[in-house]
Amino acid sequence: MKIIKRFAKLADSREESGQLILDRVEANFPKNGIDLKAVLALQIGGLYYLSLHANINGSTFCGIDTSKPEGKERISKAMESLIAMLYEKKK
Numbered sequence: 632m633k634i635i636k637r638f639a640k641l642a643d644s645r646e647e648s649g650q651l652i653l654d655r656v657e658a659n660f661p662k663n664g665i666d667l668k669a670v671l672a673l674q675i676g677g678l679y680y681l682s683l684h685a686n687i688n689g690s691t692f693c694g695i696d697t698s699k700p701e702g703k704e705r706i707s708k709a710m711e712s713l714i715a716m717l718y719e720k721k722k
Contacts, residue, residue: 665717674713681706 653668660667684690685697696702 660717667717670713670717674710678706678710 653671656671657667681692681697684692685702689698690696691702695705697706
């Protein structure tokens with residue numbers, strides 16, 4: 632039970648730190664139909680899942696092996712594309 636409390640405390644601390652960054656980023660996104668926090672939550676959650684999936688299952692996800700440099704590069708480029716789309720929509 633102590634371990635769970637430690638992880639919860641760590642997660643809360645990470646969330647507080649992340650909130651500071653989100654507040655700054657969100658300041659660049661006026662109300663324009665994009666729920667930035669929801670989009671980022673999906674992206675970050677997806678990255679967490681891909682990381683866990685690769686470490687625990689050691690298998691591919693959607694045909695991408697994120698345990699290999701090529702797979703990591705594909706995910707990185709996809710994230711860059713999604714972020715660029717957010718900025719384009721902002722205009």
